[in-house]
Amino acid sequence: MVDWNWIYKLLNDITPLPVDCGRLCGSACCKEWERGVGMYLLPGEEIMFDRDEQWLIWEERSTGDDNYYPGRQGTLNFVRCHGTCPRNKRPFACRTFPVSPYLTPRGELQLRFEESAVLICPLVKAGDIQLLDRRFMARVRLAWEELLQNPLIREDVERKSRRLDRIGAEPWQKLLARD
Ligand code: SF4
Numbered sequence: 001m002v003d004w005n006w007i008y009k010l011l012n013d014i015t016p017l018p019v020d021c022g023r024l025c026g027s028a029c030c031k032e033w034e035r036g037v038g039m040y041l042l043p044g045e046e047i048m049f050d051r052d053e054q055w056l057i058w059e060e061r062s063t064g065d066d067n068y069y070p071g072r073q074g075t076l077n078f079v080r081c082h083g084t085c086p087r088n089k090r091p092f093a094c095r096t097f098p099v100s101p102y103l104t105p106r107g108e109l110q111l112r113f114e115e116s117a118v119l120i121c122p123l124v125k126a127g128d129i130q131l132l133d134r135r136f137m138a139r140v141r142l143a144w145e146e147l148l149q150n151p152l153i154r155e156d157v158e159r160k161s162r163r164l165d166r167i168g169a170e171p172w173q174k175l176l177a178r179d
């Protein structure tokens with residue numbers, strides 16, 4: 001069983017850069033940069049919240065919406081904030097943004113930039129994940145190693161990874177390839 005308290009603690013005081021990267025972009029990822037933007041909680045993550053917390057708006061969405069966990073029956077928690085939060089309560093997605101997991105076809109975990117973050121995040125636009133703080137990357141990796149113990153989460157990461165493989169293999173990608 002995933003130890004959510006441990007994961008939150010691991011990522012409590014760490015950020016993508018050793019300095020506050022929000023100064024680069026005016027904390028773009030905390031703004032409503034697209035109408036209704038928010039984030040899904042991972043399965044089980046809801047235990048870290050009281051539903052009556054005023055700083056989050058809660059919504060239940062069916063699995064399969066937005067292509068999450070296709071083929072599974074159930075609901076997922078989707079949350080939105082008002083641009084501020086008690087920092088030690090922020091969701092997992094905020095703690096690890098703009099990094100996401102990728103599983104190779106052999107099942108090895110890699111960390112990559114979140115593809116959709118290129119629209120808003122200067123770190124992603126810079127295009128070099130090596131620029132991120134090593135301690136941050138190490139902790140994000142530890143967190144994902146723990147999360148991938150959950151078969152449902154692992155299955156979803158695998159599915160998204162294969163999708164990325166397919167996109168990467170499309171002919172138009174070669175037009176963007178750099179030496
Ligand atoms: S958008 Fe990127 S650079 Fe800006 S605060 Fe978020 S993670 Fe940091």
Ligand code: SF4
Nearest residue numbers: 030081083084085094
């Ligand atoms: S919950 Fe906090 S860290 Fe996450 S987007 Fe909202 S203000 Fe930013």
